Amino acid sequence: MLEPVYQADVVVVGAGIAGLSAAHHLTSAGVTTAVLEAAPCVGGRMSTEKVDGFRLDRFGQLLSTSYPELRLTPGLDALVLRSFAPGVLLHHDGRRHRAGAPAGTGSARGALHAVRALAGAPRGSAAPGARTGARSLDIGTPLRLRALLGRIATTPVERLLARPELPAAQALVARGTPARTVDGFLRPLLAALLCDPELTTSSRCADLALRSFAAGRLCVPEGGAEVLPELLAGALPPGTVHTGVRVTSVSTTSVTTAEHGEIRCRAVLLATDARAAAELLPGLRVPDFHPVTVVHHTTDEPPATGTSLLLDADRGGPVAHTAVVSEVDPSRAPAGRALVSSTVLGAPPEGVDTAVRMHLSRLYGTPTDRWETLAVHHIPEAVPAMRPPHDLHRPVRLLAGLYVCGDHRDTSTVQGALHSARRAAAAVLADLGATGSMHRADPLPAFRKAA
Incomplete structure (x- = not known):
């Protein structure tokens, strides 16, 4: 019997980073692939708005230089990551304190070299104007914090996943972590990494997030979040x-x-x-989501925090974390202007811009009433929730011929989306028995963008 005529080996539905990454793995194996996207452009949530020379991410998800998939995914060879200063700045009781930075730059530099095209990333240093010497935040001694992060950075993933699974907030207490360390450092840090201010996330996912933080540096893609999907799409065969x-x-x-x-x-x-x-596919589980709001401001007098990520240890307002992102990545703002990007987790308050301005004034220690608001982006379903019990490797093969991938199948991160794409592509190739160029009978229709 003749094989039924088909127009592509695999059709990928969705041109976010998971779909585009999967397409790379498939086309690299000789499998003809068509990626179909309903929106007028690729990227999904990883999009960037251009306003008067500014590049404003709609959802500024933090990346880490320790993410393995950033160097393993075909098509990302040209990706340039811009790193924040080592560790984070914590705002507590009207003062800013650096925490979580390695004892030297060696470990951070080693993580940077692990990611291709990272040589242009700025080297972070202690933020100018951060008052750290007069009084220290009571979160434990720097040596103990470094020891804690050092242990988790070198703990095998298998051991982390073998730990009892609880909501992250409960697990930190159950392990005997001092309350001052939890409330003053781990809670605001994990809230920023997981977009989960109440730390309801599985403790295993939280451990993985801490491991990534301890093993590398927080970073953003040069040029905005949209660069990742655009690089992936541009490196695929024409017409894919x-x-x-x-x-x-x-x-x-x-x-x-x-x-x-x-x-x-x-x-x-x-x-x-x-x-x-x-x-x-009715029947697929839809998780709960964490909403995220990103507020972008500009000023001609940037706060003196350098390339640091600033977190609020006091939870004294709507802002979970903020940064002068144009100091980290100068391509995101025109010359002479500073771009301050701030993230609100959970449901935003009424009059979110006013509330954010008031909070930023306290965090940065400077008036913000003359700052210009560039954009307020609210995404109600920004990050799939990972409450326990959470399967870190949900099935990507539903049945022979039908597969699914995305951050809702692994961890709710860029790393998770890319890793699920790798798993799904491997399952497709195994079922197709792909060993080289696959048969293609009929051409695809002449696709045109929807009006």
């Missing part, structure tokens, strides 16, 4: 990615689109967010 194409149904051998009817294939990989995936 098609935007403005809405998929209305899927099966193991085809997808149906609103614009072009049915497209036949040998396998379908859903790489959308969790809710969109469940709409196409």
Whole structure:
């Protein structure tokens, strides 16, 4: 019998970083792949708005130089990461204190070298104007903090995952961690890393987040969050990615689109967010989500915190963390202007911009009433919740011919999205028996962007 005619080996639904990364793994194995995206551009939540020479991330998810997938994913060779200063600045009782920085720069430098194209990242140092000498934040001695972070950085992942699983806040107390260390350092840090201010996240996921923080440096992509998906899309074979194409149904051998009817294939990989995936495949679990609001301001007199990430240990306002991001990545603001980007976790308060300005004035120790608001981006379903029990490797193979990937299948991070894409592509290739160039019978339709 003749093999049924198809138009691509694999159709990937969704052109976020998970779908684009999976497409790279598939095309590298000789599998013809079509990536269909309903939006007019790639990237999903990792998008960047351009306003008067500023580059404003809609969702400023923090990355780490210790993320393995950033160097393992094809297409990211040209990625440049800009690092924050080592550790973080903690605001407590009207003062700022550095915490979590390694004893020297050696460990941070080693982590930087582990990521390609990172040579241009600025070297962080103690933030100018941060008053750290007069009085220290009571979170434990620097040596004890370094020892804590050093232990978790070198603990094998298997051992971390073997620990009893609790909500992160409960686990920190159950392990006997001093309350001053939890409240003064670990809680604000983990809230920033997990976008979960109440630390309801699985303790195993929290341990992995701490391990990444301790083993590397927090960073952002040069040019904005959109650079990651744009690099991935640009490095795929021409004609692979098609935007403005809405998929209305899927099966193991085809997808149906609103614009072009049915497209036949040998396998379908859903790489959308969790809710969109469940709409196409009723029965898929939709997790709860953590909402995130990002507020961008500009001023011609930047606060003197250098390239540091500033966290509020007192939880004295809506801002969980903030930074003069143009100091970290100068490409994000025009010359002579500073870009201050601040993140609010959970439901934003009424009059969020006014509340954020008041809080920033206390955090930075400077008036903010003359700062200009550039944008307020609220994403109600920004980060899938990872409450216990949380499966860190949810199945990516639903059945032969139908697969799913995204940050809702691993950890709710860029690392998790990229890793789930690798797992899904491996499952597809194993089922297809891909050993080289695959058969392709009919051309794809002439895709056009939706009007």
